[in-house]
Amino acid sequence: MNATQQLHELGQSLWLDNITRGLLESGTLQRYLHDFSVTGLTSNPTIFDLAIRGTNFYDEAIQKKAAAGKSGEALFFDLALEDLTRAADLFRPSHEATAGVDGWVSLEVSPLLANDAAATVREAAQLHARAARPNLFIKIPGTPAGIIAIEESIFAGVPINVTLLFSREQYLAAAGAYMRGIERRIAAGRDPKVGSVASIFVSRWDVAVKDQVPEALRNRLGIAIAQRTYRAYRELLVSSRWRTLANAGAQPQRLLWASTGTKDPAAPDTLYLEALAAPDTINTIPEKTLLAFADHGIVNADMAADGGDAEEVLAAFAQAGVDDAALATRLQREGAESFSKSWSDLMAVIASKSATLAKGQPGGGAQS
Numbered sequence: 068m069n070a071t072q073q074l075h076e077l078g079q080s081l082w083l084d085n086i087t088r089g090l091l092e093s094g095t096l097q098r099y100l101h102d103f104s105v106t107g108l109t110s111n112p113t114i115f116d117l118a119i120r121g122t123n124f125y126d127e128a129i130q131k132k133a134a135a136g137k138s139g140e141a142l143f144f145d146l147a148l149e150d151l152t153r154a155a156d157l158f159r160p161s162h163e164a165t166a167g168v169d170g171w172v173s174l175e176v177s178p179l180l181a182n183d184a185a186a187t188v189r190e191a192a193q194l195h196a197r198a199a200r201p202n203l204f205i206k207i208p209g210t211p212a213g214i215i216a217i218e219e220s221i222f223a224g225v226p227i228n229v230t231l232l233f234s235r236e237q238y239l240a241a242a243g244a245y246m247r248g249i250e251r252r253i254a255a256g257r258d259p260k261v262g263s264v265a266s267i268f269v270s271r272w273d274v275a276v277k278d279q280v281p282e283a284l285r286n287r288l289g290i291a292i293a294q295r296t297y298r299a300y301r302e303l304l305v306s307s308r309w310r311t312l313a314n315a316g317a318q319p320q321r322l323l324w325a326s327t328g329t330k331d332p333a334a335p336d337t338l339y340l341e342a343l344a345a346p347d348t349i350n351t352i353p354e355k356t357l358l359a360f361a362d363h364g365i366v367n368a369d370m371a372a373d374g375g376d377a378e379e380v381l382a383a384f385a386q387a388g389v390d391d392a393a394l395a396t397r398l399q400r401e402g403a404e405s406f407s408k409s410w411s412d413l414m415a416v417i418a419s420k421s422a423t424l425a426k427g428q429p430g431g432g433a434q435s
Contacts, residue, residue: 070340070364071357075104077366078346080169082107084325084353085114088124091153103361106161108154109173109228109266109325109351111206112409115147120416126424133421139414140177142421147174148198155200162202167262167318173228174198175206178406187216188223195225204228204262208403209241217241217263221248222255226262230325231402233268234395235296238322241265242303245320249312259317264349267296268326269339271398277331280387284380286334290342291380292391293324297345298374304347323349328356337364345370 071081083096083105090096099105119125125146132142154172162170174194180187191205207213207220208231220227221244229241245263253259272289280288300322303309313319327339327350335341336359343350344366352360381391 069103069361070337070366071103071105071361073366074340074344074350075106077344077369079344080106080321080349081357082109082171082323082349082351083357084109084328084351086110086150086154086172087114087118087122088150089118089122091150092124096154097157099357100157100161103357105357106169107158107171107349107351109206110147110151111175111230112178112406112413115143116409116413116416119146119413119420126420129417129420130424133425138421139417142417143413144194144197148194151203152198152200155198155202158202159200167201167260168321171202171204171226171228171262171264172200173204173206175230175406178208178403178410181208181210181403181407182212184212184215184219187213188219191216191220191225191227192223201226202262204264206230206266208399208406209237209265210399210403214240214244218244218248218251221245221261221263222251224252224257224261228323229263229265229320231268231399231406232266233272233398233402234292234391235299236392237395237399238265238267238296239299239303242300242320246308246312249317253312253315253317259312259315262318263320264323265320266323266325266351267293268398268402269293269324269343270326270328270330271402272394274330275394275398276384276389279389280384284383284387286329286331286338287380288384288389288391289326290339291377291384292395293343294370294374294377295381297322297348297370298372298377300348301372319347321347321349323351325351327351328353341365341367343370344368 151172151174158170176190195205204226206228209229232238249259269289273286324343329336329338340360
């Protein structure tokens with residue numbers, strides 16, 4: 068039993084943080100399901116930008132859709148939904164076997180809507196309806212406007228992956244939005260079972276402070292923030308408010324660890340997987356990290372439900388001048404800006420490929 072299978076036995080889901088048409092057509096994604104116990108995947112604008120820019124798997128589809136008058140966001144969402152519905156069908160057996168707990172794929176709304184709650188709600192509903200798959204999450208960022216959109220989308224019955232969460236407080240805001248949406252559904256006589264996960268970004272913390280802290284604190288901030296958030300998650304699941312919803316038939320909004328590829332070349336490439344092993348959570352990881360962990364990862368003790376030494380570590384960071392509350396706000400803002408830039412880059416590469424292919428020229432990129 069390799070380390071990925073051990074995590075699965077522990078009760079943690081491993082999802083792939085990637086999607087390309089090549090992964091689907093080569094059978095690689097299917098192999099990951101079988102060999103590495105991968106039970107879902109996530110996507111974002113950066114992933115699709117790299118996939119469409121760096122390969123020619125999409126060229127034929129882009130050429131046909133552009134010739135039919137499609138462009139920009141409309142053309143992109145056609146491509147993304149084609150990939151993600153195929154992936155959702157691969158994971159459908161896992162989704163059904165776990166009664167909807169696992170087996171999900173995720174599609175993000177346009178990052179340009181991060182500060183527009185009403186438009187986010189509309190796009191989330193439209194995309195989920197177009198996908199017509201019960202195991203497809205719509206990703207909404209946990210920004211202030213996003214929190215409003217999350218509650219409204221859950222109330223409308225749209226499964227949501229809350230993205231760009233960086234702290235316990237941001238997680239609790241997302242969890243509150245989820246529970247309010249479920250409570251409103253119960254009050255309205257609707258089915259309280261609507262899927263959701265809350266995604267905490269981990270490695271970006273360590274990148275942000277790598278030049279500001281002593282060597283003894285390197286690569287420890289993201290894990291401490293995750294431990295603190297995990298404690299809040301476990302406490303919420305035994306709270307009277309959540310028990311009331313669970314008794315009515317609601318499913319927990321599971322905690323998901325995101326941004327868990329090691330960024331520091333001097334650190335172990337399995338650092339975050341080994342530190343974040345925790346039941347009833349998800350870890351979504353790049354292919355490189357998945358393969359490394361399957362090869363030489365080690366599953367040690369579960370993450371402590373009480374947060375372990377998180378507060379001691381965070382106190383040491385505070386003494387080193389790190390204001391984690393202010394940094395969480397900054398990281399969320401920068402994350403939204405980064406996805407918006409990737410979105411703009413994505414629209415540009417689709418426009419460029421559409422124009423090039425219309426002239427009968429190759430669109431660039433490699434089959435990979």
